[in-house]
Amino acid sequence: MGKRIYAGIDIGSLSSEAVILGENGILGYSVRNTGADPQRVAQECMEEALARANVAKEDVLSIVATGYGRIRVPFADREITEITCHAKGAHFLFPETRTVIDIGGQDSKVITLDERGAVTDFAMNDRCAAGTGRFLEVMATALETKLSELGQRSLEAKKGVPISSMCTVFAESEVISLIAEGKRREEIMRGLHEAISSRVYRMAKKLRVKKEITFTGGVAKNQGIVKVLEVLFKMPVNVPDEPQIVGALGAALYARSAGPRAR
């Protein structure tokens, strides 16, 4: 039994991820839509990641679950919030990270951390989905485009159309009427990205953001938002190759640092 393998699983509101971690780094991972059955998706995600890592389930020494569905992962040994996990994961990928911006399906968060990757403070949007992945999904539908294309297309616009409401319902009707007014869709997209970014920026400013910033969560795949954030913060923003798996990675790291579970 020379293998020292750990796993982390992140059950988010829109997507779920699993990461298999060996001694030298990530062995495999998987990303899936959460859907209506978080328990099943946890199982499937785990199996897929294990298969990709070519690791047998029995070889995993311990599993940490995170994300809003973390309490519904029956096979996890421990659960830790995504706040602590994103900080840990981002710190692992970019050790100089002192601020994490995490925009997921339902929440946006700003987390500050110390040089060890431990959380010092955090802020979180409340109640509504304004400025989150779900918000962008609704807007993409209103703009008749794919979620994955929003970012790239918005970069084609020189300026953004100001969006006055960040409430998902109101913003959707605003977008529709802006289209009807003949505004360029790229400019509306840019306007949306500016609105989301300035919301996160305001949340972050209060926490006294320090260098470096790492952007995690599904929305970090949106190049348009990354660009606007860099302008607002006046510094480059680290974006991991797979920003969605940072939470699961952090969870796996916690599993590894806690060592094998008691049998």
Added chain:
Amino acid sequence: MQDRLTFKEILQDLAKAQASGEGKPLVGWTCTYLPVEILEAAGLQPYRILPEPSSEKADGYLDPNMCPLVKTNLGKAITGGYSFLSGIIILNTCDGMRRLYDAWRFYCPSPFSFLLDVPKTVTSLSVSYFKERLKELATQVEKHFKVEITTDSLNQAIEEANLTRSLSRRLISLQGRGAPPVKHSELLDLLSLGSRTPRSVFNKALEKMVRVLEGEPAGVSNAYRLLLTGSSLDGSALVRLIEELGGEVTISDICPGTRFVDYVEPSADPLFSLSHAYLHKTACARMFDSESRISALKESLLKSKAQGVVYFSLKFCDPFLYEAPFLEEALRELDIPVLFLEGEYTGRVGGGVRTRVQAFLEMLEKNGK
């Protein structure tokens, strides 16, 4: 007719004067219950704090369920937007303003900050208590700015402010005159500007306008006549929208704008006169007694022959939100329709508001009012 000035030019002139402040220290203030005469008697320039709606909102520094005006004020302050002020006077108008005072001092202290306590009732007890608080304000101002406030200087400031007030009321009554006729949106913009402009400059502009307009016949308007009331507005966008859609705000009881004191009696005890007059002015919903505000509104409704009421409240504005059902009941008795609108201090009116205002005007048309 070389006297004839366009409204735009007058506003530009005032804006220029506002920037100079006649070289006096500018002191920011937040609420119409402040007797600005005390500052003027001290040789200071009062400057009403009205942040541009585009200013940064201080999310994170205040809970999301706080008044957006308070958030915008704090946001502008934190980003250095008020660094030109030599001091701030915030009133304990409401929970939001009290917390603004706390956060302002904590995050970006001003060289001079004072919270003026304003009673919620209008009684002989509260008038004498408020006078004590005004005395405290005067003493603090004297000490900090190393100036002297005398009975004479107070009475002189009162006289000059009385001139502004009577000219402003006269000007408001001349709405609809001139070519093009003066609109309520323009009057609100003018009064906002006036609240941060040197008194002498503002009085001159008002005198000129009143003189010119009084010489012109009243225009005929077919627009629907509305009364506008409520909390603080985020600029005149809503009134402009009403005008664009064929309505006319003929009278308003709103901030910033028309909710000012009418007259202060100069006297041997000017602080008492100020206390008395300011507590007896048209009430804001922050006062205990909703009935006096409502009866004043009823009177204005009858006088202005308004056909409908637009009640505007900023989101999370407790005084105006709690008072809304009161007012609706009172208006129901008079058979006056009311349109309730909420705003977020964005300075813009969204598509939803446009639809509702338009539908409201259509309703008035259908009612044959």
Added chain:
Amino acid sequence: MENERAREKLIKWAVKSPLTYRLLRPVLDLLTRKNDNEPFKIWVRFLLDAMNNSYARKQPVVWMSAFTPSEIAYGMGYVPFMPEIIASVVTYLGKSKGPIALANAYASSDLCSFHRCALGLVMEDYLPKPDLIISSSYLCEGANKFFHYLASYYRCPHLMVDAPYRGGSAAKKYVADQLKELVDKSSRLLGLVPDMSVMSQALELSNKARAYIAEINRLRRSRPSPFPGSEGLSYLAGMVFYSLGSKWGVDFFKTLHLSLEQKVAKGEGYLPEEKYRLLWLHHIRPYYKNEIFKILEEKKAAVSFEETNYLYWPALEPSKPYESLADKIISNIWAGSLERRVHAIEEMVEEYDIDGVIHFSHWGCRQSCGGAAVVGDVLKQKGLPYIVLPGDGADPDNFSPGQTRTRLEALIEMLG
């Protein structure tokens, strides 16, 4: 349909009948005979007695806002009725949704849900009609306007005590004069002659309770925490609002003191194991079913104290009711400037050896929540983990269980 209406009518009749509360008392006594939480039982009996008196109407029923000194009502021989407290009890019984939904048709859903719940109960005619309403201008704008609206609804007089922003001699005189006016006016309105010896007695009773509260607060510094914060935020706070100036108050606080003395002597904590000590800020918590305190218990985190039970007022002088109640009003740490509240919180952090702080943010509240960021920054500068916990005290639909868990667990993870 008709059955349902008949059932509703019957329930309303029962709720409004004083007999119900007299009958309930022996029934509840029997049901709870094995429950050894004596203070809680006194609270229940106190409430039943208050409801009985409120519906029986043998004395004038005076509605009061929380934080208006209840000593005034007991000293005048009135039956105080506190709709905000009743709304929290109704929420605790799982019945707040209906009244809130009803009130939402009239009042913005951004307003305080306790007020909306009470308004719904008023509109459904469940509550005992007031002969008079007495409120105070603090702590919040909302209460003032809410009670004024109720006065117009019931067409009854409304008297308010306007509290100054800061103390000093002019401020004290202003409040004392108002209190005297309030006593004169209310007795004229209700046709009673005030008996100042009864007033002094009420102040004495309040002082006795106050002395026990001081001792209770001292005992709560013990490790492990002897009394659960969740109960400090419910019936303990309720008794501070509602019972001071009555014999019930003395009885309750005396009994609670005794029970805590015994627990502390035995080294008994309210949690099986206590690893962290937390301080709860804001006067309320969600009263409907929720998992906040269960999650904290799982993490071995005790809510050791709540700011609402901070003893802020000096002992009263029974011979000078107006002046000393004015002192009580003026010394309220939540009215006026934030500095006073921050200093008190810093003191609580020290005295209760606090590891982390939760500031509950009740959706409709501006006065407390408006200061949450400043309070947080002061505490964070001292290295104390701090979270704002958004939620709603009375409206279960305005509460996110998932987010709440994440925030609470993240706080505990920050504690290390």
